[in-house]
Amino acid sequence: MGHNGLREPLRQLAASCSLPAALEAMGERWSFLILRGSFNGLCHFEEFQSELGIARNILANRLARLVDHGILARQTCDDDRRKVEYRLTEKGFALLPTMVALRQWGERWETGMPATPVLVDARDHRRIAPVQVMSHDGRILGKHDLLWSLPENVVGETVEQAAE
Amino acid sequence: MGHNGLREPLRQLAASCSLPAALEAMGERWSFLILRGSFNGLCHFEEFQSELGIARNILANRLARLVDHGILARQTCDDDRRKVEYRLTEKGFALLPTMVALRQWGERWETGMPATPVLVDARDHRRIAPVQVMSHDGRILGKHDLLWSLPENVVGETVEQAAE
DNA sequence: AACATTAAGTTGCGAAACGCTACTTATCTC
DNA sequence: GAGATAAGTAGCGTTTCGCAACTTAATGTT
Incomplete structure (x- = not known):
């Protein structure tokens, strides 16, 4: 229940950059x-508990936080009201590219082998492509194709369009 | 210096999945x-200290960890040997898609506005595209186009190719 | 109805990590 | 040499983590 700790430093930064805001929701250990x-x-x-081996109180806390942040939805089962279902919301599902990117990085630079299970295209059962940073028209952008810019100097689309 | 805490649960999981391995390197608070x-x-x-407002001992610890993991490279400046430079390695730079994906998620679902500074294509100064999960041939894959599969059922390419 | 089982937590407590402030060490400037 | 600067380290109180045992409510068993 109780709102856990405040952690001011991250919250202050969150005003100007969305990364701390994202970490506020997803940055904790599990x-x-x-x-x-x-x-x-x-x-x-x-299921989570036995699969991940996480302590029960921590799991309860994390699930509650993820629900608070709208990443998971909590619903008690109709057929067995002891059970509770935690399911991804649209917002939670939207973390897929992040999670896949992190996993792929781990495969390439840490474990050196594909993680199990593997994410594949349902149509042809081939592995998905590496997640990459791309230009608005689909070119893959590398280290030297990128620039950090202030919003007012950005060309071509409004903030509204950019968000979608 | 001293090897910080053990945290066995994550390490055990890391054997079978690369996500825990990635989190071992990048999962801590700052x-x-x-x-x-x-x-x-x-x-x-x-610079890090004043920009982020992080405690000095924690910053020292995190920088050392990132160096240990090969994400940053530490080098003392030649012209002023009081100073130390921490620079991204190739491995560190490879986290860009992950970071961009997380930032974009925060923009869309937490702050509701673009983060500053904005990442743009150097060629035309337009914002980069949203990071997405794509098929091997470049189609954007949504919720219902994806399947989790065991490696032996995957079609079309070897592990070696997939890693690149 | 009585009793055991299962699911989802909660509580207590020791260990680890975090965060603040002050201190140290090496280097550079004057 | 005196002072300033850069990069840490040390001490110490607070918060979070993690383990194990306990609680609560719904379900199954006899």
Whole structure:
């Protein structure tokens, strides 16, 4: 229940940049692994607990936080009202590119091998492509094709369009 | 210096999935923000400290960890040997898609506005596209186009190719 | 109805990590 | 040499983490 700690430094930064805001929701120790569980179809407390080996109180706290942030939705089962289902919301599902990018980085630079299970295109059962940074018209952008710019110097589209 | 805490649960999981391995390197509280600083050109201890408002001992610890993991490279300046430069390695730079994806998620679902500074295509100064999960041939894949699969059922390419 | 089982937490407490402030060390400037 | 600067380190109180045991409510069993 109780609103956990304040952590002012991150909140202050969050005003000017969205990364701290994102980390406020997802930055804690088990959040990404719980999310991965959700993407893989886990939805009950005990499933997460036994799959991840996380302490029960921490799991309860993380699930509550993810629900507070609208990343998971909590609903008690109709057929067995002891059980609770935690399911990804649209907002939670929108973290897929982030999670895949992080996983792919781990495969390439840490473990050196593909993670299990593998994410594939349902149509042809081929692995998805590496997640990359691309230009508005689909060119892959590398280290020297990128620039950090103030919003007022950006060409070509409004903020509204950019958000979509 | 001293090897910080053990945290066994994550390490055990890391054997079978690369996400825990990635989080082992990047999962701590300030790691992503330090990385963001690096991407934005910060490279000295005092720059990170004043920009992020992070405690000095924690900053020292995180920088050392990132160096240990090969994400940042530490080098003392030649012209002023009091100063130390922390620069992104290739491995560190490879976290760009992850960081951009997380930032974009925060823009869309948390702050509701573009983060500053904005990442643009150097060629035309237009904002980069949203980072997305795509098929091997460049189609954008949504919720219902994806499948989790065991590696042995994957079609079309070897592990070697997939890693690149 | 009585009793055991299951699911989802909660509580207590020791260990680890975090964060603040002050201190140290090496280097550079004057 | 005196002072300033850069990059840490040390001490110490607060918060979070993690383990194990306990609670609560719904369900199954006899």
